Amino acid sequence: MKKLTRLVLSCLAMTFVMLSGALAQNFPVSQIKIIVPFPAGGTTDILARFVAQYLGEKLGVTTIVENRPGASGTIGSEVVAKSPADGSVLLVTATHHVINLSLRKSLPYETQKDFSPIALIATAPNALVVTRDFPAKSVAELIELAKKQPGKLSFGSAGVGGANHLSGELFKQMAGINIEHIPYKGAAPAMNDLIGGHIPIMFDTLPTVLPAAEAGNIRVLAVTSLTRAASLPNAPTLDEAGVKGFEATAWFGMYMPQANGSPAYTKLVAAMKEILAAPATREKFATQGVEPGKLTGAEFTAFVDSEIKKWGAVVKTANVPQE
Template sequence: MLKLKKFGKALAAAALVAGSTAVAAAEWPTQPVNLVVPYPPGGPTDIVARVVADELGKRLGQTVIVDNRAGAGGNIGADLVARANADGHTLLIATTAHAINMSLFKNLNYNTRTSFEPVSLLTEGPLVLVTNPDVKAGSVKELVELAKSSKHGLTFASSGNGQSTHLSAELFRTMAGIEMTHVPYKGSAPAMTDLMSGQVDIMFNTMLSSMPFVKEGKLKALAVTSAQRSQAAPDLPTIAESGYPGYEATAWNGLLAPKGTPADVLAKLNGALKEVLADPSVKERFAAQGFDARWLSTQDFGAFIDNEISKWADVVEKSGATVN
């Protein structure tokens, strides 16, 4: 009888915990949701975040605030969210960099695999290989020939160490067997300014940041980094079809929550995002930036991140890329 009483109490306690979790999830969010963007305002990730915040807030019935916490290649914002309360009110807009940083930086205060709960992918799209108009190359083949014939090789800009704009170029350098010197900047805007003025030769950058300058004749576009041609620039070949089969690098944005966030909260958030990313107006706004809206289940997004970490770790090792 005593054992039965203890068993009954244990069941009651378990039911109470389960019930409180369900109630918490049903009531969430109970306050404004903080969407941490680990980059400055105005960049591609910030633009994606503001579209998502606006639409997500409508579906959750709560304000979603975009909080820019830039610095250290996206690591400052990521560390902040990793240490936040796991109640679903502080979330991270993660990018390709948070997969790359796992192998590029030696002393991170967070672990992309274990410090967060995956929620969903948000967007994915190619980068575009652009050059200063004075660079004597009109194709990827001619660019490689130029690099091989140049005494000092080429210089390439990036929006910062560990960004997709950095490692996509390192992957290309390794596959093409050419010399290129990395020149990191604090964001895409200053990098583009120096590229257009001839301070650096090339850059792998987002289509959102690059294509307006291409249309104005201030930059030349040679290829896109995706496996297939981009609908935003269908005349541009891929790097893979330009002589480097297997080359593929995409810039993505996704949503992560602190480790330990209740599963029911994650499910509610993931379901709301599914509606947001299926909205035709959202798809149209992302397409104009060269991104595809892409929803994934929490489980599939976790697998996606795991694969990205492994992929870029291999690139870092083979290329010898370092943080400088």
């Protein structure tokens, strides 16, 4: 009886392997290249490499990640837009992908026509932070102070047109205040100047904010998501703090060249849905200060369209110059 049981289990295992091989053969390609349009080592790159590993295992293919930085993500995005729509080349990028449409006079591709959105990989709230000795102890006090001194206060960001800059512009618009934007060439120099007291206010991502906040070098007044961040449970959302409806999260998504619902697209959507729901994904993403996304396929496409409209309106109202 035991021999029979072992034989049955062995046959079942062999059948599973054969089925896995069949699924791999059915996928249109044997290798997937994921283009990241930013330098190696950043949050986008780290998330892409994690996803690449599990996507390869799910589909039974080889996956590689290639960094093509430059021009706020447009160089790498162009490579993907002009690649075959067979699943061999994918794009993993950040919020810049939808913001660039409003910030640049021309793009070498059409954001809404040349890509098929596959999955919202992760979201990361920004934080509204101030210097350690800033007089305002809450969002309400900051707004009151800014209204008493229009144009006198300033906020820093990692650069013109980034998610952190536009979070600040949206805050200005929704709070009805006038504070000056001070752009830096990257988040690190901006954070250094905040810690040093050279700028009083800043919007930045949690991975950048947390070390300085935990060291007591800066104070967090609020986060920009609609729900509190697990890593900052005592920090209110801007919505809770009185700026009703405020939401400005950084997010990361996966795309492929326009595929019109092809079998490759359908399989990629299904695979990403499983990967994002896995406990290992939540654990890994938590180390980066991000939450796994929950939108795939048509839902993610609708989200992308809504983000294009949202940030386009913010850029227009703020008179952010086009490049």
